[in-house]
Amino acid sequence: APKKARPRGPYDTDETPTPYEDATTYNNFYEFGLDKGDPAENAHTLKPRPWTVVIDGEVNKPQRVDMDTLQSWFPLEDRVYRMRCVEAWSMVIPWMGFPLAGLLRRVEPTSKAKYVAFTTLMDPKQMPGQKAATLDWPYVEGLRLDEALHPLALLAVGLYGKVLPNQNGAPLRLVVPWKYGFKGIKSIVRISLTETQPPTTWSLANRREYGFYANVNPQVDHPRWSQASERRIGEFRRRPTLPFNGYAEQVAGLYSGMDLRENF
Amino acid sequence: MASSPYPWLKPAVLVGGLSPVALLALDFARGALGANPIERVLHQTGMLALIVLVASLACTPLKLLFGWTWPLRIRKLLGLLGFAYAVMHFLTYAVLDQGLAWGALLADITKRPFITVGFLALVLLVPLAVTSTNRMVRRLGFPTWQRLHRLVYVAVSLGVVHFIWRVKKDLTEPLVYACVLGLLLAVRVAESVRKRRTRASLPAT
Numbered sequence: 001a002p003k004k005a006r007p008r009g010p011y012d013t014d015e016t017p018t019p020y021e022d023a024t025t026y027n028n029f030y031e032f033g034l035d036k037g038d039p040a041e042n043a044h045t046l047k048p049r050p051w052t053v054v055i056d057g058e059v060n061k062p063q064r065v066d067m068d069t070l071q072s073w074f075p076l077e078d079r080v081y082r083m084r085c086v087e088a089w090s091m092v093i094p095w096m097g098f099p100l101a102g103l104l105r106r107v108e109p110t111s112k113a114k115y116v117a118f119t120t121l122m123d124p125k126q127m128p129g130q131k132a133a134t135l136d137w138p139y140v141e142g143l144r145l146d147e148a149l150h151p152l153a154l155l156a157v158g159l160y161g162k163v164l165p166n167q168n169g170a171p172l173r174l175v176v177p178w179k180y181g182f183k184g185i186k187s188i189v190r191i192s193l194t195e196t197q198p199p200t201t202w203s204l205a206n207r208r209e210y211g212f213y214a215n216v217n218p219q220v221d222h223p224r225w226s227q228a229s230e231r232r233i234g235e236f237r238r239r240p241t242l243p244f245n246g247y248a249e250q251v252a253g254l255y256s257g258m259d260l261r262e263n264f
Numbered sequence: 265m266a267s268s269p270y271p272w273l274k275p276a277v278l279v280g281g282l283s284p285v286a287l288l289a290l291d292f293a294r295g296a297l298g299a300n301p302i303e304r305v306l307h308q309t310g311m312l313a314l315i316v317l318v319a320s321l322a323c324t325p326l327k328l329l330f331g332w333t334w335p336l337r338i339r340k341l342l343g344l345l346g347f348a349y350a351v352m353h354f355l356t357y358a359v360l361d362q363g364l365a366w367g368a369l370l371a372d373i374t375k376r377p378f379i380t381v382g383f384l385a386l387v388l389l390v391p392l393a394v395t396s397t398n399r400m401v402r403r404l405g406f407p408t409w410q411r412l413h414r415l416v417y418v419a420v421s422l423g424v425v426h427f428i429w430r431v432k433k434d435l436t437e438p439l440v441y442a443c444v445l446g447l448l449l450a451v452r453v454a455e456s457v458r459k460r461r462t463r464a465s466l467p468a469t
Contacts, residue, residue: 018299026299034434037298089300134433205433224378224429226368233299237363 011152012080013246018091020160022233027167028085029186030134031120031127038129039167046126046187048164048171055103057192058113067171071157073106074098079154079175084216084245086180090230095175096158101149109145109193116148117141117198118174119190127187135201141174141185142198142212146254152177152247155188178247180214211264215255216245220264270334277338281345284312285352302360309353314427317346317420318444325451340396343416347393350386350423378429385422388415420445 008014017023029039032046051067076096084090104116122138124130130137147153154175157164164170169186176183182202192198202210209223218228218241229238244251255263288305291297297304320342323335362368372379392413394400401409424445427438 022299030433036300089303132434221375224376226371228368229365231300231302231361236302238361238365 006078009077009079011250012078013082013092015080015082015092017080017094017160018233023091023093023159024165024167026233028087028181029129029167029169031129031137031139031187032167033129034134040165042128043166045128046121046166046170048166048187051171051189053172053188054190055107055192056190057117057194058110059193060108060110061106063107070103070172071098074102076157077154081152081154081175081177082245083175083177083181083184084230084241086182086210086214086222086227088222088225088227088230088241089233090241090245091233094160095154095156096161097154097156097175099151100153100155100174101151103155103191104145104148104193107193112195113193114145115194115197116143116145117190117192117194118143118185118188119192120185121187121189136204139185139201140198141183141200142194143176143183144197144254145193147176147251150251150254152250178215178244178251180216182210183214213255213260213263215251215260215264216241217243217260217264219243220261270337273334273337274341277341278345281316281342284308302356306353306356306361309349309356310427313346313349313353314420314423314441316342316349317416317423318441318448320346321416321420321445321448325448328451328455344393344396347389350389354383354386378426381422381429382426385419385426388419388422392416392419417449 025040026036027039028036029043032039032042049067052064053067053070054062054064056062075098077098078094078096080092080094082090083093100116118141120139121127122130143153154177156169156173156175157171159165159168164173169184169188172188173186174184174188183200197212200210200212202214203212216227221227227241230241231238242248288297288308292301292305295301320339323339323342326332326335358364358369362372373383374380392415395404395409395412404412424438424441427441428435431438
């Protein structure tokens with residue numbers, strides 16, 4: 001059941017959330033098809049329980065943990081975030097989850113840990129889209145450790161007060177609201193801390209169009225379309241896109257001294 | 265001129281060809297086009313333009329291969345319908361999607377090859393639509409008119425390139441169009457080679 005109104009948190013936007021119907025029927029999740037409507041139609045084959053997440057690599061306490069146990073370690077928090085897709089549309093989504101930083105601290109990164117690599121489930125039976133070589137499966141993503149430790153970086157298990165629907169990345173997905181949506185890897189089965197920058201699916205598919213950082217940046221266009229503006233789902237007119245998707249105050253410091261045109 | 269054997273053919277093609285517009289408009293009004301209706305209209309009008317234009321290019325090859333003459337009766341209508349869809353596609357992009365932001369439109373058309381080729385395809389179709397009347401055929405003379413209208417192959421090829429460059433990952437669908445277009449062109453090339461051979465093998469008089 002939907003939750004009662006709560007006070008606005010420090011990371012929440014007060015913008016109107018996108019209708020639940022739109023946020024759960026207009027998705028990019030190529031494991032279930034290439035059209036935006038495909039995931040909602042096809043993702044019923046995914047079984048989000050039982051689910052195991054492996055946390056390993058450069059950590060003192062590597063582990064393999066059941067999803068329910070993992071979730072029980074952290075109190076659920078509500079976060080209303082803007083979501084900006086690299087395709088120049090955007091939504092406002094009320095997520096439920098816990099900060100990624102909490103999980104990372106719990107497993108104690110070693111001094112060698114510099115990056116965090118994420119992997120989606122690989123199972124063509126549950127994810128029929130993986131039968132086609134559309135992308136190099138399984139989907140992988142990554143963050144620099146300091147990005148991953150930022151309080152905005154969320155591991156989500158729900159939205160709109162409900163359990164995360166399969167098409168939105170059940171049972172566990174990443175949400176990094178200052179980056180393009182494709183960084184928000186879905187249906188995570190593995191989180192590895194690494195010394196070197198991990199590969200990421202879309203930059204492997206097309207290095208010229210999708211970078212490792214993928215920070216929302218109105219000044220760096222996608223080669224095929226402008227990133228200067230976006231269409232908020234449900235609105236008619238485009239609106240200007242904000243640097244770091246409006247989270248510049250919180251995250252710009254992570255990139256001081258970096259050329260963001262080079263590191264797009 | 266003998267009366268047409270299929271008097272219903274043209275009206276049927278016209279009504280059938282325009283019915284997707286009515287459906288789109290109806291769904292738009294009902295809010296049944298999903299979370300991003302403008303994107304949906306953009307995709308559908310683009311697909312329809314390509315489908316109808318490829319269909320118009322199939323008319324002559326069908327005549328050459330099977331001797332059917334009815335496709336030739338609807339060739340012009342299909343060409344004009346395809347042009348109309350290309351115009352709707354462009355207007356959806358320029359007006360609904362970009363809100364006639366001239367700076368953004370100009371940057372798109374000049375800086376982004378996928379939009380450049382799409383725009384070029386549309387521009388190349390304009391003189392063909394303008395000279396589609398019987399009066400223009402007479403005024404230009406048939407050989408000149410025919411040469412001009414070969415531009416349609418360039419325009420539709422650019423349309424297919426536009427589609428190929430637009431796709432993020434799976435190229436299957438645009439490549440189907442590329443193959444069909446290639447086949448249709450091959451039939452015409454084969455026919456013109458055959459004609460030239462026949463002419464060359466005629467005994468000198």
